[in-house]
Amino acid sequence: MALEDIREMATQWTRQYMFPIGLVVFQCGFIILYAFHADYGLATEANGTTAYDVLSNVPPPRSNVEFYYSMFQDVHVMMFIGFGFLMTFLRRYSFSSVSFNFLVAAFVLEWAILIRGYVFDWDNVKNTFPVDVTSLLHADFVCAAILISFGAVLGKTNPAQLVVLALIEVVLQIWNEYIGTTYFCTFDAGESIFVHIFGAYFGLAASYALQRKRTVESEKESSSYASDIFSMIGTLFLFCFWPSFNAGTAFGDGRLRAITNTYISISASVILTFVVSALVGKGKEEIIHIQNATLAGGVAVGAIADKDIGLFGAMIIGSVAGTISTLGYKYLLELLKRINIHDTCGVHNLHGMPGVLSAIASIILTSIPSRSLYQENLTDKCLGGGLNRSVGMQAAYQIAGVVLTLGMGIIGGLGTGLFLRLPIFATPDNDSYFDDSLNWHVPKDFVAEDSALGTLMKNLMPNQMKLDETPEEQPQNANTIEVIQETSPRNLVGLMGKTMNQRPNQTQDEPLPNNLIGLMSKTINQNQTQEEPLPNNLIGLMGKTINQNSNQSQEEPLLPSNLIGLMGKTMNQKSNQSPEEPLPSNLIGLMRGTMNQNLNNINEEPAPEYSVDTVHNPGARRSYGQNHLPKRGSSPSIYIERL
Secondary structure, eight states, rough: HHHHHHHHHHHHHHHHHHHHHHHHHHHHHHHHHHHOOOOOOOHHHHHHSOOOOOTTOOOOOOTTTHHHHHHHHHHHHHHIIIHHHHHTSSSOOOHHHHHHHHHHHHHHHHHHHHHHHTSSOTTTTTTTTOOOOOHHHHHHHHHHHHHHHHHTTTTSSSSSHHHHHHHHHHHHHHHHHHHHHHOOOOOOOOOOIIIHHHHHHHHHHHHHHHHTTTOOOOTOOOOOHHHHHHHHHHHHHHHHHHHHHTTTTTTHHHHHHHHHHHHHHHHHHHHHHHHHHHHHHHTOOOOHHHHHHGGHHHHHHHGOOOOOSOHHHHHHHHHHHHHHHHHHIIIIIHHHHTTOOOSSHIIIIIIHHHHHHHHHHHHHTTTTHHHHHHGGGTTTOTTTGGGGOOOOHHHHHHHHHHHHHHHHHHHHHHHHHHTSSSSOOOOOGGGGTOOOOGGSSSTTTTTEEETEEEEEEEEHSHHOOOSOOOOOOOOOTTEEEEEEEEESSSSSHHHHHHHHTTTSSSOHHHHHHSSSHHHHHHHHHHSTTTTSSOOOOHHHHHHHHHHTTTHHEEEEEOOOHHHHHHHHHHTTTTTSSTTTTTOOSSSHHHHHHHHTTGGGGGGGGGOOEEEEEEEEOSSHHHHHHHHSOOOSSOOOOOOOOOO
């Protein structure tokens, strides 16, 4: 290998990987500095341990609005704006994503307050249960679990199925948390175990049961530049408010630690997500990683958010979470599809694996009582020793809480998914997946790909927009797709103009008008004598032209009753139109027929320009180039945006 080749390779490698490697170096330096020079700022005893203030560590009354409301408000925004916009990445399913999120969240809040009141807060004397700010906050936590499951089945269910799924899952989630916190005394301040793990694996199990062992493949399961921007709005809202989620029910010193640990951990996951995404993407970032894996640090620190793990510990946990979440989006989505588990939003990578990481961290931390402070969570109802539970027993019940959650989530999800397959729910078929037009009155600029116009444009244009030979390139790997696009007109008038410009009698020096009226008028003017002025309106113009044709008989009605017939009638009178070949009865067929007649002239014009986009597609959940690219493995398609 020549020295110049080595230098070129080194330069290219440096350009690709200098940025992520530099971030790793800085992150390691930050962890060291936080370990030696940063603490929570709490008062300490002479021996260096944290001083325990009895008064500040007493939980406030449940009805203390001033203490709880600010946290509740932040969590509430996360449920409706954060989760809602995070799911809008699907370019043809954004209406349903944000609106069904709205519907399901509102339904769950009402239902969760009732069920949690009966299970947790029932007063046997009054035969009532209280509804206060903490009740609203816990209802939002339950809502988070259901919305996580919603992300796994997004685009593959109808509204009725979503409501029934929420109806069942709320009951199971609340009973699971009641057993885990009341009898197992599993500590989980940020709900990583009872919300994130439960919601993720309930949703994955339901998705598996709903698929009927069919592979979900749809070109509509892709994103656009605009839809990804809207999804990033949800990411940023969740990022900003996640400390409130993890610290919502904490109090005293624990609330301070929960806020600080979450703040540091989720920031670390952002850094490592950018690093790993660039490393696996050969120097380029993937937006799906940035939208989701950046939040993994908030999930991973949740179970131990209020514990004394140190700021450097929070940073390490967040870094690990960002790494495994990004790798999950890169590699695991396709592996799950092979076992018929279709995860639309990748909840396994954002909520499932980071939640399990948080559970493992809680089990390890239990062995250090001065750090885990697990005694604060013990009550007389706790199994295995009550208030006198040992360290080993607490670790065992932490494991039991995780196993219980996984079991109830997976079994409950499978049962719910099978129930939702009943004929009464009218399950959408594969052709209706990820498409708003099934449930919404969509605007005029929403052109469904399986509609008449969408089908026509895809069938009409490829004859002039396909390369004769495939461009010579290196063999693609499994994660690379290629799309060929022509710089073709973006609207119907431009398409008609381009077709007419190909006619042999069209001079190259004379451009066509840029609108339909001008186009028709100009065409008619070419057959009109110069001595006679044209009428000043379209109907008169067309009628006058037809009346002047030499082959117009007096017995024949003057003007057809619609524009399509008028255009067809005018064209039928052209001398080169054979009487045996009638024109199609609609505008689309007319255009297609006209274009087919000009195909023999295509060699007379320069070959169209093509742009080739090769995109590394790690997640296969979505991919796009200049406009919209099809999913990996599908044939190139033309997608129509706005006419």
